Amino acid sequence: SILSLPPELENILFRLSVPDIVSFGSTCHYFHKLSLSQAVWKNLYFGNLKGPRLRSASGRGKAALHHLRSRQLALTMSFNAPMALGFRRVVPTLGYTVLWDYKGTIFVLFTPRQNVMWRRPLNHTILCNDAKDFAVDPCSLTYRQHIYVLVSREVCGIPSGCMGPPAPRIMCDCVEVFQSDTHKMVFRMTFHFSLNFTQLRLCGRENKRTILLLTDTGKVYAMSINEIQLQNSCSYTAQLTLKNISKILPELPIKQIHTSSNSILYLRGKTLYVVRKVNKTSPLDCLLADGSVFVEVHSIGTYYQLFGTSAGQDTYDAQTVIPLMLPYKVVKCSLGLSHLCLLDDRGRVFMQGCNRYGQLGTGDKIDRGDPTMVALSMAPVDVWCGLNHTLVLLQTESGDKEVQGCGCGSNGRLPGCWPGSPVFVKLSIQVPRTASSLCCSKECIFLLCSHDIAEPPASHYIPPGTEDEKDIERGQEEEKQQIQIHLTQMKSCDSATRRIIMLQSIVKHYLTGLSPIHKDFFDTALSIILGHCTTAKMEPQQPSEA
Incomplete structure (x- = not known):
């Protein structure tokens, strides 16, 4: 029928x-x-809409992608694939752009560099369907050879006996590797069916690529491969291991992972500590903790640029995580090559790292080894750290939006501000009211515009100095939770040097009630102890006399 x-x-x-x-x-x-x-x-x-139009998808993730040429001041092109169900994420590169929609379809959009070509329709192709996440090389900003896609495929289960029924088919998560130019799958990694991954990120160079996988329970696994060997037809074996960040505090899950060429940024999600009473019907004691940020650095040079010092860098342990001392809950992050940006739930922006071009927006070109708050006149919606500049998407009380930037302005990185700026300035960009996120490449600025009703609203913006009593009490409670998290991490740390460095950060950021004299005393005393521990560690032990 x-x-x-x-x-x-x-x-x-x-x-x-x-x-x-x-x-x-x-x-x-x-x-x-x-x-x-x-x-x-x-x-x-x-089919029925006539006249000029701005295409946008319908349904859950109704969205459109806007391209803005860096050297032009107005909107030059908007794109939406006819079958796309709202774009969730966009990753630009030289020559093409990778887009991922809510249905799990990954599109490869070809973006030619010539100005005359931008007036023509943009060609695109479908790379993969039913994708859970994707990632590209974080090292090269101009050419990315492979595209990694996290998917769930149906595979044959454990085989039964020879005379028994056929083995059932089960769903397992896989990582499929595609060549960016030919769109041909060159490698596939299949994991155990008990592991359910939600996020995929890459770190390191192509000869020693680190694949980071985040599970639905907030645990982070890693594996290393050599992309040069992926072109061979022979089989390749890689070991999946649990990262140190999930071993230190296993009860605190990871919510987001951000990567650069030599560093990883972890944002912890919400967790629940439960202590049951003697009577099982009694209520539960709960403690909420989320929004803490940790950084893992694999290069001494990158560590020095982010923290302004080489103290605390363990060259023997590449998985050493450093907590960023913030008394507020972070909701969004962006990690650049030598600086980072944090956005908390109250709409405050914190910058840290190298400030050679003024990319921190602090008004000077002095590096910051700790998160430093930058004053903004409007509520931030999204942040992006480029190579040597920073972009912020802001929203006014009336709902209008604009893009501000700071840092290096050469090659059109900051449209309308070619010399650059050490503070955030308004850029000459026409921003749609529906813009929800932004990112940039060497050639273009991309705005992702969403009409999604499930899109979370912008963070509640509280200008500095306008906090009321409830906000102060809330900040004190969050600060108490953060201190407890750092104390727990100190207990699980095996290195005395790392404990002293963490204690220095706690004294500097949280013990605000102490007088400057007392804080200087604590910092000086801990520095003396730290120097003694470092010297004792470097000196060889003398053999004992018989």
Whole structure:
């Protein structure tokens, strides 16, 4: 019967009119559900809309991607694939752009560099379907050879006996590696069915690429591969290990992972400590803790640029994590090559790292080894750290949005501010009111515009100096939780040097009630102890006399 037709029946509905589709859906429950397909009505919308239009997808993640040439001041191109269900993330590079929508489809958009070509329709192709996440090389900003995609595939389960029934098929997470130019899959890694990953990130060089995988429970696993060997037809074995960040505090899950060429930034999510009473029917004691940030640095040079010193860098342990002392909960992060940006739940922006070009927005070119708050006149929506500049998407009380930037302005990095600026200045960019995130490459600035009703609102912006009593009490409670987290980490740390450095940071950031004289005393005393421990560690032990 007609009910036995395959699900591709919706392709026939693309050629029908609106009254015919409504009549088709009124015949039975099965056809009614099929007639409500978002792809069908989106196709009707694009087919009946006349005149110039700004294409945007419909459904859950209704979004459009806007390209802004760095050397031009106005919007030059907007793009949306006809079958895209709202773009979730965009990663630009030289020559093409990778987009990921809410349906799990990954598009590769070809973006030519010539100015005359931008007026023509942008070509795109579908790389993969049902993707859970994707990642590209964080080292090269101009050429990225491979695209890593996290997917869930159906594989054959544990085989039964020879005379028994066939082995059942189960779903397992896989990492598929595609070549960016040919879109051909060159490698696939399949994991155990008990591991459910939600995020994929890359770190390191191509000859020693580190793949980071975040599970749904907040644990971080890592594995190292050599991309040069992926072109060979022989099999390749890699070991999946648990990262040190998940061993130190296993009860605190990781929420986000951000990577650069030689550093990793971890943002912890919300967790719940439960202590059950003697009576099982009694209420539970709970303690919420989230928003803490940790950094893992694999290079001495990058460590010095981020923290302004080489003290605390353990050259023997590449997985040493350093907590960033902030008394507030961080909700968004951006990690650049030599600086980082943090956005807390109250709309405050904190910068840290190298400030050679004024990319921290502090008004000078002095490096910052600790998170430093930068005053902004409006509520920040999203942040982005480039090579030597920083961009911030801001929203006014009326809902209008604008992009501000600081740092190096050469080659059009800051449109309208070619000399650059050590403070955040408004850029000459036409920003749609629906813009929700931004990113940039060497050639372009990308704005992701979303009408998603499930999109979380902008953080509640509280200008400095306007906090009321409730905000002060809330800040004190968050500060207490953060101190408890750092004390727990100190207990699990095996290095006395690392403990002293962590204690110095706690005294500097949290013991604000002490007088400057007392704080200087604590800092000087801990520095003396730290210097003695370092000297004793470097001196060889003398053999004992018989």
